[in-house]
Amino acid sequence: MQSLQISTAALRGVQQALDTAGNNIANIDTVGFKRRGASFSELLNDSMDSQPSTDKVRTSPAGLRIGSGVKVGLTPLDMTQGSAKQTDVPTDLMIEGEGMFLVSRYKGMDAQGNVQEEYRLTRNGAFHLSMDNQGSNTVYNLVTASGDVLLDEQGLPIELPTDGEITVRPDGQVLHNGEELSAVKIPVFKLDNPDKFKQAGENEFLWQDPNGDSPWNVLNHSDATMRQGFLEMSNVDLNKEMSQVILAQRAYQLNSRAIEISDQMMGIANSIRSR
Structure with missing residues (x-):
């Protein structure tokens, strides 16, 4: 048996x-x-410790283990780095080094009328522009293919103008027509132990803090750099x-x-x- x-x-x-x-x-x-x-x-x-030990040179414990x-x-x-794929798409971003993007997913409204959001972390930098949640015609957000909104260092959506040229520097600072946009910087958050995060599907990791803290208040910023117009492919x-x-x-x-x-x-x- x-x-x-x-x-x-x-x-x-x-x-x-x-x-x-x-x-x-x-x-x-x-x-x-x-x-x-x-x-x-x-x-x-x-x-089975009842087995006799007759071997005088035996170094293992006496008995038989089954x-x-x-x-x-x-x-x-x-978490090794995947290969780089050049796309030349301005909204495609690639992380070089350790860290992940922070995105939020709209979950609906609670009984008190407050917006419910779910925070996730991902290495997928294939973003595209989408009209912001307030329906503004002058500001766009960077979102993933599933509609998750990219967040800044304060947990606010990244807001970009609808016209002109957008440039992202290696440190994540966003420029519009060569000039820095104030308070618009794309952060990369470092995960000390990625294995403790639950995979939520769509190549994203769910943020769940036992104390209810927000990820931007808990996670450290990574020293990783960013490459615009590139995507990080799978490391398989x-x-x-x-x-x-x-x-x-x-x-x-x-x-x-x-x-x-x-x-x-x-x-x-x-x-x-x-x-």
Whole structure:
């Protein structure tokens, strides 16, 4: 029975590793996507300390330890820089270094008539211009493909004029026709531990603070620079992911075979016992 439990646990872990690799491959062309790895950890083991120890040179503890298999303990984010793709679109922004853009999503109104917003973080810099939420004809916001509004250092929407040339310097300062726009600067926030953030879909991470603090009051500013007219592509290496898929498939086949052999052995034992 122990062999069945070990192989079954391994099958679950290998299936999760396959799912992780498959998700990486599916997002190989997603702008700003960061791949995830699969880290295995050992399950609890049983120790039979009643076994005699006759080996005088043995360095391990006396007794016999029987493992219970492995599981996927972590699927850590790989935050390495993706390749740059030049688009020459003024609203396309690429982060060079650590950090993410902060965007907000409109969630509706509460019972008191207050606007409800959800804050998210993303590396996807494929923005476009959209009329601001107040319906102004003179100001536009930078928004993502799903309509999330890019925010500044104070948590306010980035507002841009509708005419003229817009330039974004490497430090995030926005210029209109070569002149700085006062209080219009695109920040990049640094995440010390991206794995603690929940993925909310659409290549975004949900901001959830237990104390209810706003992200711009908690997160530090990154030293990363910005490139206008470029997009950061996925950091998925297809060759590496396919190698991981092949290894996972081989491990899956091995454990499936182990279950089959264990079942056959138990069947033989039952048939002998019944005679």
